Amino acid sequence: MIYFDNSATTKPYEEVIELIAKLMSEEFGNSSSLHALGLRAERILEDTRNKLASTIKAKPEELIFTSGGTESINMAIRGTTEVLKRSGKHILSSPVEHAASLEALKELERIGYQIEYLEVDEYGRILIDDLKAKLRKDTILVNIMAVNNELGTIEPVYEAAQIIKSKNKATVFHVDAVQAYGKIPINTRDLNADLISFSSHKIHGPKGVGMLYIRKGTRIHPLIMGGGHERNLRSGTVNVPCIAGFGLAASIKTERMKEDQEKCGRIRDILIKELSDSLSDKIRINSPKDGVENILNISFKGKKSETILHFLEMRDIYVSTGSACSSKKNAISHVLKAVKVPQQWAEGSIRFSFGSFNTEDEAVIVADAIKEIIKIM
Amino acid sequence: MDKIILVRYEEIFLKGLNKHVFENKLIKNIKHKLDDLGAVRITKSQSRIYIESDDANFDFDEAIVRLTKIFGIASVSPVVRVKSDYEEIKKTSIDIVGDLIVRKSCKTFKVEAKRGDKSFPMNSPQLCADLGGHILSKFPRLRVDVHNPDFVLYVEVRENTYLYSEIIPSAKGLPTGTGGLATLLLSGGIDSPVAGWMIAKRGVEIEAVYFHSYPYTSDRAKDKVIKLSEILSEYCMGIKLHVVPFTEIQTAIYEKCPHEYITIIMRRFMMKIAEEIARKSGSLALVTGEAIGQVASQTMESMLVTNSAVTLPVYRPLIGMDKNEVIEIAKKIGTFDTSILPYEDCCTVFVAKHPVIKPSLQKTLEFEKVLDSEKLINDALTKTEVIKL
Numbered sequence: 001m002i003y004f005d006n007s008a009t010t011k012p013y014e015e016v017i018e019l020i021a022k023l024m025s026e027e028f029g030n031s032s033s034l035h036a037l038g039l040r041a042e043r044i045l046e047d048t049r050n051k052l053a054s055t056i057k058a059k060p061e062e063l064i065f066t067s068g069g070t071e072s073i074n075m076a077i078r079g080t081t082e083v084l085k086r087s088g089k090h091i092l093s094s095p096v097e098h099a100a101s102l103e104a105l106k107e108l109e110r111i112g113y114q115i116e117y118l119e120v121d122e123y124g125r126i127l128i129d130d131l132k133a134k135l136r137k138d139t140i141l142v143n144i145m146a147v148n149n150e151l152g153t154i155e156p157v158y159e160a161a162q163i164i165k166s167k168n169k170a171t172v173f174h175v176d177a178v179q180a181y182g183k184i185p186i187n188t189r190d191l192n193a194d195l196i197s198f199s200s201h202k203i204h205g206p207k208g209v210g211m212l213y214i215r216k217g218t219r220i221h222p223l224i225m226g227g228g229h230e231r232n233l234r235s236g237t238v239n240v241p242c243i244a245g246f247g248l249a250a251s252i253k254t255e256r257m258k259e260d261q262e263k264c265g266r267i268r269d270i271l272i273k274e275l276s277d278s279l280s281d282k283i284r285i286n287s288p289k290d291g292v293e294n295i296l297n298i299s300f301k302g303k304k305s306e307t308i309l310h311f312l313e314m315r316d317i318y319v320s321t322g323s324a325c326s327s328k329k330n331a332i333s334h335v336l337k338a339v340k341v342p343q344q345w346a347e348g349s350i351r352f353s354f355g356s357f358n359t360e361d362e363a364v365i366v367a368d369a370i371k372e373i374i375k376i377m
Numbered sequence: 378m379d380k381i382i383l384v385r386y387e388e389i390f391l392k393g394l395n396k397h398v399f400e401n402k403l404i405k406n407i408k409h410k411l412d413d414l415g416a417v418r419i420t421k422s423q424s425r426i427y428i429e430s431d432d433a434n435f436d437f438d439e440a441i442v443r444l445t446k447i448f449g450i451a452s453v454s455p456v457v458r459v460k461s462d463y464e465e466i467k468k469t470s471i472d473i474v475g476d477l478i479v480r481k482s483c484k485t486f487k488v489e490a491k492r493g494d495k496s497f498p499m500n501s502p503q504l505c506a507d508l509g510g511h512i513l514s515k516f517p518r519l520r521v522d523v524h525n526p527d528f529v530l531y532v533e534v535r536e537n538t539y540l541y542s543e544i545i546p547s548a549k550g551l552p553t554g555t556g557g558l559a560t561l562l563l564s565g566g567i568d569s570p571v572a573g574w575m576i577a578k579r580g581v582e583i584e585a586v587y588f589h590s591y592p593y594t595s596d597r598a599k600d601k602v603i604k605l606s607e608i609l610s611e612y613c614m615g616i617k618l619h620v621v622p623f624t625e626i627q628t629a630i631y632e633k634c635p636h637e638y639i640t641i642i643m644r645r646f647m648m649k650i651a652e653e654i655a656r657k658s659g660s661l662a663l664v665t666g667e668a669i670g671q672v673a674s675q676t677m678e679s680m681l682v683t684n685s686a687v688t689l690p691v692y693r694p695l696i697g698m699d700k701n702e703v704i705e706i707a708k709k710i711g712t713f714d715t716s717i718l719p720y721e722d723c724c725t726v727f728v729a730k731h732p733v734i735k736p737s738l739q740k741t742l743e744f745e746k747v748l749d750s751e752k753l754i755n756d757a758l759t760k761t762e763v764i765k766l
Binding site for chain 1: 591592593595719
């Protein structure tokens, strides 16, 4: 099997699976229980929190554990507006955000907030000048992703943070780092964001776990009420075994980040070269050259991406598409639409995304497979 | 006092001397469908069927849901049976009415009584009046409304007395297995499942043929068709689904035939393959969901051309129906929600932008000559997967 769909999800590291299984069996206590079993679970939880905090140079108390990226994003957005609703109703974001952000914002729009979307270039990168133009003193929240999941584009979040904070320190800046964590450095001392969302299963950790960084001094209203866990900010019995898995995956991934990304870069380059050489003007590279090395989005002229996907799966190769076959013509992803990829290219767009387990040999095999498939189709 | 289910049929009445053939088939089908719910006793009496169970765990509600989907049954009623003793009848009536008032907050009622046993001391009108009066005395808030009551209490006095208030309309038609076997061309769309259901309703057993174009269409499209077949099989006594690999044929047609004729030629291949399958299984007709004018391949000229590919009769139960009428039935029988799931059964690559709407048979035959039809069809048949549902 060749798994080139790591931006959708990743296979957990073996050590992570072992750790989770061990903890589920031996340390199954509820971290809120008063007895020794609970205390041991709590210690594991706090050790993990420390570990994760150090990967982003944050303080442990600035991290809250959630059920994943989507929950963290929702918590950041809804939690902020709930606190700042009296200060204003203006929110800025971009049209290439993940559905978790876009849908949360749509819901806010429905109840009276004003959401404005920044202009982006042909790779989905926000235009800094447009940010400067649209920012207002009464903007309560700016929501931008650090890395785009479909194209791999790296957004100028460090720069944006400076601009936002110089306009108004009280404007909350939320960064969706779900695809960025472990791929580019996230350093909360340099990145002036108030809230940052993370996910475990994109970095070879288990699904169902994520975290939200909340800068000391930033207030948000909890999304989920209950027993008061995570300092009252996120109730619900804490999933200690999987969080520990997340912590282990994060330390492994951030440690091998540089070499992983370099390898991904080589895999990406092989694909680009092989496909460009044989298919030249029949393909279009949608990803920017300076995007993350582990995501490559390519369009095949006049082909249907879902068909390519199924032909590849027949060869045990797994990728993702930017469009789904459907009788509805608007089945093209909102990201491809926002960067204005022409329809006949967009319908044939495939996303290759690499991870720790992929190799350059795989890139050669996949390139050959694609060349064959395009010929048949 | 026994809780039983009363099953009524309609058209079987008309079968004269053959009535018991249909009745017995219906009873056999009912037994099969209720088999896993527990031990049942099925009796027929005076052109009705009674179902009862001594099993305390027998799920009456589930049994009724299944019965309403069995062809041949016109309506179903959950019934309470008591001795034909007036005191018992009165007492049971009160129980039933009391329960109804709580469950459905009814304010008006009427009693409809039928006295089949002439030895019973009261006649029907007397029974209605007296029982009605008794009910009013126990439930002073109720009123009688003989025109539009919130509920009706039916009382049938025979050897025993049967009381009920619900008459649940059911699938009607004729019992499956009394009509022969037909072969349905099933796609994932709204029409073909409805067409299949309408023919099955006349007591015909159905086998289905689905043309699968992986990888141009996904396995999800195939799952969708399997799901539709499962829904249909709730009404019949099981369906055999033939999944025919169609990719090679589609690509051959696409590569070698003029663009506007590819749809028509594909449909002719589908008909031929379905007919081959029908021949092998002893089926006496093909069934399609075609309706005049719905799409380019369903104009009269087009249907003439596709029909001439086969010699078996082709039943098109939707031929004169509007889309809305078909959708209504699809919703009623439970296939609509599955049909509208977006997994295409034919990749749009193979759909011409301007398909011919008045194809000529002569031209079609000419265009088909370049294909090795026999080989393509035989290959497809050899690789066909059969799923029993």
